[in-house]
Amino acid sequence: MTLVLNEEQRLLQDTAREFLQSSAPVTALRALRDNKSETGYDNALWQQMTELGWASIILPEQYGGLDFGFLGLGVLMEEAGRTLSASPLFASAVVGASAILIGGSESQKETLLPAIAAGELTLALGLEESSRHKPTLIATTAEAREDGFVINGRKTFVLDGHSADQLLVATRSEGEGNTPKGISLFLVPRQAEGVTVQRTIMADSRNAANISFDNVSVDRHALVGDLGYGWHVLEPVLDRGRVALAAEMMGIALECFERTVAYLKYREQFGALIGSFQALQHRAAYMQTQLELARSVILQALSSVDESPEQLPLLASLAKARLNDLVQLVTNEAVQMHGGIGVTDELEIGLFLKRARVAMQIFGDTGFHKDRYATLCGY
Amino acid sequence: MSAAERSNNVQDLEQFRLEVRDWLQDNCPESQRQPITPEEQYYGGRDSSFPSDDARIWFERMRDKGWICPEWPSEYGGGGLSPQQGKVIKEEMKAIRARAPLYGHGIWMLGPAMLEFGNEAQKQEHIRDILNGTIRWAQGYSEPGSGSDLASLQCKAEDKGDYYLVNGSKTWTTSADKADRIFCLVRTDPDAKKQEGISFLLIDMDDPGISTTPIELISGESEFCQTFFDDVKVPKKNLVGELNKGWSVAKALLVHERKLMSELGSDSPREIVVPNQAARQYLDFEDGKISDHELRSKLVEYDMEMHAIGLTHFRTFEEKIAGVRSAAPLIMKYAGTEAEKQKSELLLAIMGSQGLGWEGEGFNRAELDTLRLWAMSYAMTIAGGTSEVQLNLIAKNVLELPQG
Numbered sequence: 001m002t003l004v005l006n007e008e009q010r011l012l013q014d015t016a017r018e019f020l021q022s023s024a025p026v027t028a029l030r031a032l033r034d035n036k037s038e039t040g041y042d043n044a045l046w047q048q049m050t051e052l053g054w055a056s057i058i059l060p061e062q063y064g065g066l067d068f069g070f071l072g073l074g075v076l077m078e079e080a081g082r083t084l085s086a087s088p089l090f091a092s093a094v095v096g097a098s099a100i101l102i103g104g105s106e107s108q109k110e111t112l113l114p115a116i117a118a119g120e121l122t123l124a125l126g127l128e129e130s131s132r133h134k135p136t137l138i139a140t141t142a143e144a145r146e147d148g149f150v151i152n153g154r155k156t157f158v159l160d161g162h163s164a165d166q167l168l169v170a171t172r173s174e175g176e177g178n179t180p181k182g183i184s185l186f187l188v189p190r191q192a193e194g195v196t197v198q199r200t201i202m203a204d205s206r207n208a209a210n211i212s213f214d215n216v217s218v219d220r221h222a223l224v225g226d227l228g229y230g231w232h233v234l235e236p237v238l239d240r241g242r243v244a245l246a247a248e249m250m251g252i253a254l255e256c257f258e259r260t261v262a263y264l265k266y267r268e269q270f271g272a273l274i275g276s277f278q279a280l281q282h283r284a285a286y287m288q289t290q291l292e293l294a295r296s297v298i299l300q301a302l303s304s305v306d307e308s309p310e311q312l313p314l315l316a317s318l319a320k321a322r323l324n325d326l327v328q329l330v331t332n333e334a335v336q337m338h339g340g341i342g343v344t345d346e347l348e349i350g351l352f353l354k355r356a357r358v359a360m361q362i363f364g365d366t367g368f369h370k371d372r373y374a375t376l377c378g379y
Numbered sequence: 380m381s382a383a384e385r386s387n388n389v390q391d392l393e394q395f396r397l398e399v400r401d402w403l404q405d406n407c408p409e410s411q412r413q414p415i416t417p418e419e420q421y422y423g424g425r426d427s428s429f430p431s432d433d434a435r436i437w438f439e440r441m442r443d444k445g446w447i448c449p450e451w452p453s454e455y456g457g458g459g460l461s462p463q464q465g466k467v468i469k470e471e472m473k474a475i476r477a478r479a480p481l482y483g484h485g486i487w488m489l490g491p492a493m494l495e496f497g498n499e500a501q502k503q504e505h506i507r508d509i510l511n512g513t514i515r516w517a518q519g520y521s522e523p524g525s526g527s528d529l530a531s532l533q534c535k536a537e538d539k540g541d542y543y544l545v546n547g548s549k550t551w552t553t554s555a556d557k558a559d560r561i562f563c564l565v566r567t568d569p570d571a572k573k574q575e576g577i578s579f580l581l582i583d584m585d586d587p588g589i590s591t592t593p594i595e596l597i598s599g600e601s602e603f604c605q606t607f608f609d610d611v612k613v614p615k616k617n618l619v620g621e622l623n624k625g626w627s628v629a630k631a632l633l634v635h636e637r638k639l640m641s642e643l644g645s646d647s648p649r650e651i652v653v654p655n656q657a658a659r660q661y662l663d664f665e666d667g668k669i670s671d672h673e674l675r676s677k678l679v680e681y682d683m684e685m686h687a688i689g690l691t692h693f694r695t696f697e698e699k700i701a702g703v704r705s706a707a708p709l710i711m712k713y714a715g716t717e718a719e720k721q722k723s724e725l726l727l728a729i730m731g732s733q734g735l736g737w738e739g740e741g742f743n744r745a746e747l748d749t750l751r752l753w754a755m756s757y758a759m760t761i762a763g764g765t766s767e768v769q770l771n772l773i774a775k776n777v778l779e780l781p782q783g
Contacts, residue, residue, distance in 0.1 A: 003694035004701045261778050276783035281774035288773050289710040296690035296707070318683055374679040379658055379669050 002071065002303040003296060009071055015052075016079040023048065024085035026348045032086060033205035039163045040207035041086040050119030055093040059101065063113035070240070070305035074247040074298065081251020084355050086206055088122045091160035094244045095237060096123025099168050103185060103225030103233030123187075124164035125237075126155035126211055133364040135170075135238060136231065137178040140213065142171035142186060148219040149173070151186060151194075154212045159362065161209030162199040164190055169213065173228055180231035185224040192216055204358040205351075236309070239316035242363045243301045246319040249359050250298050253323070253330040256352045257287055260334045267339075280337060287330055294326045314376050321369035327356040388463075395464055399471045406440045407477045408433040415478045422483045423512025425559050438480040438512065447481050447510045448490065455494075455506035466696060484553065485509035485516040487639050489562050492632045496579075496620040505581075517558035517584070519549035519606060520629065527761075527768045529564070529629070530573040534608065536565040536580060543567070543580065543618075545588075545611040551762065555591045555604040558584055568623050579625035581617040582608075598754035599737075636763045638708070641715030642692065652745050654678055654722060657729045674728060681725050684718050706777040713769035716759040723753035 005013065024045055032040060049055065057073045059065020066072070073094065080089060093116065100112050100123075115121035129139055140153025151171055161167065167188045175182035190197060194216035199209050225233040261284060264275030274280055301319035304311045331353040335342040342349055360366070410433040419430045421438060429435035441447055444458070450465040451457025458465075472479075490509050493501060508514040525531045534547025545565060555561060561582050568576030582589070588611040593601035620628045658678055662669050669675035691714070695707045726749050727734040734749050736742030760766045774780045 002697075003690065004697045004703055261780070264780060272783065273781045275780040278771070278783070281778075281780050282767065282770045284778055284780065285770035285773035288706060288777055289714050292705070292707045292710045293684075293687040293691055293714060295705075296694045297687050299694065300690050318686055321683060322687060370676060370679045370683075373683060374675055375668065377655065377679070377682060378667070379655065379664070379675065379678065 003299045009075055012072055013075045016076050020079050020083045020085050024083055026084050026351060029084045029086055029205055029351060046087050047119055049087055054089060055119050056117030059097060059113055059117055063109060064117040070302045073244060074302040077244050077247035078251035081248035082255040084351055088160050090244060091124045092116060092122040095125050095241045096168060098240045099224060099233055099237045102236055122164045123166050123168055124158055124160045126158045126161065126167050126169040128157045129155060133368055136180045138170050138172045138183055140171045142173045142184050148217060151213045151216040156210050158209045158211050160207045161211050162197045162207055170230060170234060182228050183230040183234065184227050185230040185233055186218055186222045187224060188216060188218055202358055204355040238363055239312045240305055242316040242320040243305060245359055245362055246323040247298055247302060249323040249327040250294060252352050252356055253291060253327045256330050256334040256349060257291060260337050263338055283333060287333060290326050290329060294322055297322050314373060317369040317373040320364055321366045324360045324366045328360060331356040392463055392467060396467050396471065399468055403471055403475060403477060407475065408437055411437045411478045412476045420482045422515050423481055424515030441480040442511060448486055451494065455502050456510045481512050483515055484518050488632050488635045489516050491635050492628055493619060495631055496628045501619060514560060515558045517552050517555040517561040519552050519561045519563035521551045523548060523550050527765045532564055532566060534565050536567050536578060542612045542614055545608045545613055548605060548607045550605045552604045552606040554602055555606045556593055560584055564625055564629050571623060574626040576623050577625040578622055579619040579628040580613055581619060582611065582613050586611050598751050637712035640759060640763050641711035652726060652749055654681055654725045654729060657726055661729050677725055681721055688714055688718055709773055709777055712763060713766055717766060719759050720756045723756040727753055
């Protein structure tokens with residue numbers, strides 16, 4: 001167990017905070033929203049991030065990575081949560097890179113990972129087919145042909161799907177219904193013939209897309225992992241994503257909480273600072289207890305990715321469920337405690353609130369993870 | 380610390396762990412590796428006797444080894460070990476479910492406070508007696524009417540030259556009817572501001588003028604008492620810390636108490652039933668899942684809460700070693716005792732009417748204990764500062780919110 005950051009990780013945290021606060025503050029997300037940015041993120045910013053090594057933070061050195069591990073990544077995600085910075089960090093550098101790292105053939109790793117690390121290639125995961133997270137409910141088909149496969153189906157809520165260079169698509173190559181058996185993962189270029197991408201505008205001003213695959217041909221080298229055994233890749237990839245996202249939610253919750261506590265010390269009503277009212281003090285103190293518990297959960301979940309992957313499923317579900325609840329609590333209280341100004345677009349609290357709701361749905365809401373945790377505990 | 384030194388330390392600790400494991404294997408009697416009942420807890424004291432021969436042997440071996448309180452300095456009879464080593468002993472004891480050889484406010488609270496605030500003579504006089512189990516201590520903070528507002532206490536000690544003259548009463552004096560001595564907060568300067576005129580006194584329960592009566596609780600138990608002081612003469616050497624500066628001793632002591640209470644879930648005496656196991660015994664399963672959705676949901680929420688609290692306990696320890704300060708220790712009393720209450724409610728819900736027996740036929744021991752523990756769990760979020768007081772403290776000390 002590693003529940004305290006080491007010096008190197010703390011240094012990374014300082015650097016990341018400084019960089020994001022100056023180069024990608026919340027106003028940058030607001031500008032992307034107001035200008036209806038094509039990509040949904042600032043490519044120049046992403047290039048700066050890759051120069052800092054962020055795109056390769058979890059990759060081993062042999063593929064051009066920094067090999068900083070998931071605790072290092074967690075630090076970046078948390079700081080990005082504080083500023084709501086939009087970038088392909090999650091979709092490509094965490095989810096996409098993990099999929100190749102865990103399931104890719106040696107030649108896939110050698111060609112794709114250094115490109116991801118250098119910021120020359122971005123990936124996106126096409127998984128969901130309904131409005132809820134059901135990772136094994138896959139109807140998209142991959143039929144075997146002479147020298148490859150033909151993919152047909154439709155994906156929804158594909159994060160960064162309209163801007164990624166390549167799509168990692170979860171398909172069913174055998175069987176049907178809601179079972180892990182028969183799932184296969186394929187890499188499909190977004191520009192491939194038969195791929196139709198419809199960008200959706202989501203509450204958090206980030207990118208998601210609905211994508212349909214109409215007789216899309218790929219060759220057999222597009223397969224990631226073993227045919228029919230894609231779940232062995234997908235499940236740990238999703239868990240890594242859940243943990244990384246939980247770290248981002250930790251940043252969102254902390255930032256919102258700190259801004260709210262500062263407001264309680266500044267705002268006067270009824271002739272007193274509102275932070276002196278016990279009703280508000282107790283609610284703020286309760287949030288502090290939840291933040292402390294969440295902090296331990298996050299650190300343990302992040303460190304398990306590298307130190308004890310056998311515990312990852314349980315800890316990833318613990319982290320996602322607890323952080324979903326935390327970020328909901330804190331963003332709601334932040335709006336309420338800011339009073340009237342809390343519901344204006346002018347105040348940034350609303351942007352945190354919206355990002356929180358999207359993050360809560362990605363890779364499983366609280367109910368999904370409570371069910372999974374209970375099942376893993378044998379009840 | 381360099382990486383090499385750290386790995387050396389880890390190696391040393393692993394070596395130490397193996398030694399502890401062997402020693403415990405050889406020295407902890409089999410009967411002392413079972414869940415303990417309240418009647419089997421050994422508190423020591425002048426009139427004490429051991430609940431069994433094995434309990435005596437186990438206590439004596441641990442005492443001679445210096446492991447009653449392994450982290451206390453060896454010159455007063457402690458083990459003189461590091462916090463890491465102390466933790467290893469705790470973990471290895473837990474692994475074989477070894478019972479604590481000695482219970483009581485002496486080792487939990489007075490000892491640590493005295494090591495911090497006591498003078499040399501006091502440490503020489505009292506610490507060894509605590510570790511040898513020859514003196515049993517009670518605590519006297521709260522007063523009728525003062526509740527969690529501890530600083531409003533009225534029990535007074537007047538300076539009479541050679542001694543202090545104590546008059547007043549204390550309530551919630553845990554086990555005062557069985558204790559040899561009591562440590563008390565008393566008012567020594569009635570004119571000073573609330574916290575500033577309080578002192579910390581040690582008083583012998585055999586002194587003339589002291590009387591004590593038990594208080595019956597909703598659990599049917601009466602481990603708490605009310606204690607009265609009527610012209611009790613206390614020698615001046617029994618003042619711990621400075622005159623009128625008892626509040627700082629009290630605060631340190633409360634930190635120990637809250638830490639202890641937040642950890643209760645991990646080794647409470649009647650730890651026979653845990654919700655996860657009770658569910659298997661009392662609930663229906665369908666396809667490997669508890670079929671009652673409401674109870675399944677409550678159980679998983681409780682398990683997640685305990686998981687998070689357990690990790691936070693571990694984090695506070697790691698932070699202490701690394702010299703990192705955080706707010707984690709300050710939230711633990713609130714989170715830990717609220718979770719204990721949550722657990723009791725959950726167990727009653729899981730057991731249904733089988734969990735509601737008060738005594739007699741038709742209920743097994745674990746079921747009866749569960750109900751009594753449920754009734755006791757209410758005291759957890761009240762004693763040692765209510766949950767509301769804990770939230771006030773977090774608001775004030777962590778968040779630094781304006782005080783009204």
